Amino acid sequence: xxxxxLVKKRILAKVPLVALIGxxxxxxxxxxxxxxxxxxHEEKSPSFYxxxxxxxxxxxxxxxxxxxxxRKTMGLSxxxxxxxxxxxxxxxAAELDRSHHEWQKHRSDRExxxxxAEAQSFFESQLWTAAGQDARDYLTKRGFNEESQKRLGFxxxxxxxxxxxxxxxxxxFKESDMIDVSLASSHSETPQRVYDFFRRRIMIPIHDAxxxxxxxxxxTLDQDPAKYKNSRETxxxxxSDTLFGFHQARQAIRAKGRAVVxxxxxxALRLWNAGVHEAVACMGTALTLGHMQRLKSMTGVVIxxxxxxxxxxxxxxxxxxxxxxxPSVTVRAVTLPSGLDPDDVINQQGVEGFxxxxxxxxxxxxxxxxxxxxxxxxHAVAAVIQEEIIPWLAKVGDPxxxxxxxxRIANQVGTSKDKLAAQLPSVANQQAAHGxxxxxxxxxxxxxxxxxRPGATSTDRVPPGTPDFRGxxxxxxxxxxxxxxxxxxxxxxxxxxxxxxxxxxRGEILEALNLPDEYQAFLDEILFYLSxxxxxxxxxxxxxxxxxxxxxxxxxxxxxxxxxxxxxQNRLDQIKRALGFQQLxxxxxxxxxxxxxxxxxARAPEREEDLKHVMGSIKLLEQERLVVYQKLHQ
Numbered sequence: 001x002x003x004x005x006l007v008k009k010r011i012l013a014k015v016p017l018v019a020l021i022g023x024x025x026x027x028x029x030x031x032x033x034x035x036x037x038x039x040x041h042e043e044k045s046p047s048f049y050x051x052x053x054x055x056x057x058x059x060x061x062x063x064x065x066x067x068x069x070x071r072k073t074m075g076l077s078x079x080x081x082x083x084x085x086x087x088x089x090x091x092x093a094a095e096l097d098r099s100h101h102e103w104q105k106h107r108s109d110r111e112x113x114x115x116x117a118e119a120q121s122f123f124e125s126q127l128w129t130a131a132g133q134d135a136r137d138y139l140t141k142r143g144f145n146e147e148s149q150k151r152l153g154f155x156x157x158x159x160x161x162x163x164x165x166x167x168x169x170x171x172x173f174k175e176s177d178m179i180d181v182s183l184a185s186s187h188s189e190t191p192q193r194v195y196d197f198f199r200r201r202i203m204i205p206i207h208d209a210x211x212x213x214x215x216x217x218x219x220t221l222d223q224d225p226a227k228y229k230n231s232r233e234t235x236x237x238x239x240s241d242t243l244f245g246f247h248q249a250r251q252a253i254r255a256k257g258r259a260v261v262x263x264x265x266x267x268a269l270r271l272w273n274a275g276v277h278e279a280v281a282c283m284g285t286a287l288t289l290g291h292m293q294r295l296k297s298m299t300g301v302v303i304x305x306x307x308x309x310x311x312x313x314x315x316x317x318x319x320x321x322x323x324x325x326x327p328s329v330t331v332r333a334v335t336l337p338s339g340l341d342p343d344d345v346i347n348q349q350g351v352e353g354f355x356x357x358x359x360x361x362x363x364x365x366x367x368x369x370x371x372x373x374x375x376x377x378x379h380a381v382a383a384v385i386q387e388e389i390i391p392w393l394a395k396v397g398d399p400x401x402x403x404x405x406x407x408r409i410a411n412q413v414g415t416s417k418d419k420l421a422a423q424l425p426s427v428a429n430q431q432a433a434h435g436x437x438x439x440x441x442x443x444x445x446x447x448x449x450x451x452x453r454p455g456a457t458s459t460d461r462v463p464p465g466t467p468d469f470r471g472x473x474x475x476x477x478x479x480x481x482x483x484x485x486x487x488x489x490x491x492x493x494x495x496x497x498x499x500x501x502x503x504x505x506r507g508e509i510l511e512a513l514n515l516p517d518e519y520q521a522f523l524d525e526i527l528f529y530l531s532x533x534x535x536x537x538x539x540x541x542x543x544x545x546x547x548x549x550x551x552x553x554x555x556x557x558x559x560x561x562x563x564x565x566x567x568x569q570n571r572l573d574q575i576k577r578a579l580g581f582q583q584l585x586x587x588x589x590x591x592x593x594x595x596x597x598x599x600x601x602a603r604a605p606e607r608e609e610d611l612k613h614v615m616g617s618i619k620l621l622e623q624e625r626l627v628v629y630q631k632l633h634q
């Protein structure tokens with residue numbers, strides 16, 4: 001660990017943070033400090049500052065050093081980030097490899113990445129020769145014009161079997177390395193003869209999360225029965241850990257608040273070309289835990305759009321186990337018409353038709369249960385529940401989440417929750433019973449003989465005089481009146497249209513509010529449903545996951561009882577006014593924090609320059625606070 005701390009310090013000392021951030025954020029200077037619009041949330045006025053070798057956003061409170069910045073923007077692990085920065089800035093970081101052998105392997109891998117980049121240059125050059133006309137015509141027919149063909153990195157292999165091998169050998173690369181990264185193959189009977197792995201195909205580069213080319217996909221230009229051919233798995237390329245297009249789509253994923261996962265890379269490329277820039281592809285596999293961990297770093301909403309054929313449906317169903325291991329991510333699924341893939345939908349219905357399908361997506365588990373039970377004879381349902389649905393539930397570690405799933409599945413299969421819970425393995429059964437007890441105590445569900453939670457309707461009430469078995473109440477997390485007012489107006493909104501430019505307002509709300517996790521989950525669900533054209537107040541109780549928390553459930557009940565307070569046609573004006581008061585409060589806290597920092601710096605004469613910058617920022621924020629105050633009191 002000490003060695004790791006040393007290499008971390010060595011890397012941070014070498015990284016020019018302003019230049020690094022300036023690669024993706026347009027920076028200007030304010031108060032002598034670089035400032036720009038925060039890359040971690042939507043904003044119009046810059047609030048993202050760089051102080052020394054650290055960044056700080058006064059809007060969303062994101063902060064950290066160069067390592068934190070790369071982890072948050074690129075979705076890399078800690079070790080991946082260290083390796084990325086060490087390679088980018090030429091820092092000696094041999095400690096990141098556990099042995100001399102692994103250090104040699106790392107140096108070898110760098111040569112292999114250079115080899116892949118050289119192969120990509122060759123493929124791209126071949127596309128624009130006379131022999132590439134057929135390939136260019138095919139891509140044009142699929143909707144890719146000349147500009148997009150170049151921008152997306154399309155290439156082509158020559159018709160001869162040794163074109164790439166010959167080209168790479170002329171540039172000093174070894175045949176053994178070409179074979180190792182699946183650019184070449186050797187014949188089993190004549191291993192000395194090495195030939196191209198891809199022949200007569202349109203080539204598509206596959207990048208890792210750091211943007212390095214690790215593999216290729218090829219679409220045949222002949223009548224090869226293997227329409228698509230991918231690189232073999234290699235030292236550089238692990239299909240289960242690689243999401244096609246992740247490094248290109250991650251900013252759009254963060255901005256849109258969702259990831260659209262398709263099955264094939266051509267589908268993802270077609271969606272990018274149509275404007276759906278948050279698309280990534282599993283490259284023919286089911287969603288894996290590695291894929292989910294990548295996506296989780298960027299968004300909390302994933303929509304699966306696998307092909308409408310049986311293979312696509314199977315891939316969707318296989319994803320259930322993985323998504324249950326990441327309950328913090330909402331995973332939904334789209335049912336495409338049989339025989340169609342996302343590319344077909346774009347061609348036939350345009351991007352509007354595809355967006356409608358995303359709008360109509362359903363929770364993955366609900367989709368999976370329906371698919372499993374579709375067309376079954378009644379006597380076969382019990383076997384499917386026992387053999388497939390119960391094992392799914394047994395993998396859910398959170399008892400509260402498992403109980404929620406039990407309720408939803410029981411409603412779908414037409415049985416009782418208790419009968420399903422009784423079939424769970426003994427350990428899971430004990431956890432489920434504990435979860436039911438906790439839910440009952442918190443008031444989220446009712447057990448006969450217990451009082452309802454505050455705000456329950458008359459139909460929920462138990463006979464007078466029934467003893468109260470609930471445990472002691474715990475103080476709810478603090479929710480300011482301003483934040484509660486904003487939540488209420490959003491919950492009772494009739495539509496997006498009632499809220500003006502919804503995406504802009506959504507960004508302003510997320511920037512202004514810093515809610516406890518329980519209420520943040522409720523806000524996220526409200527915004528999600530509004531973005532899908534739904535009316536939150538009209539949704540059934542089963543549509544809400546956040547209300548598994550008793551405090552959120554009680555808040556929702558209180559809002560329902562106070563609906564007249566949120567009536568009126570000037571809903572947007574009231575939200576904007578509340579946001580103004582929230583902005584004042586945020587500015588007050590930020591100024592107070594900076595004043596504490598200034599007091600600390602004032603005791604260190606060698607930090608005089610830093611003190612000047614902090615005082616300058618305080619002055620600017622005081623001016624901003626005055627402007628906001630005046631607007632609110634006009």
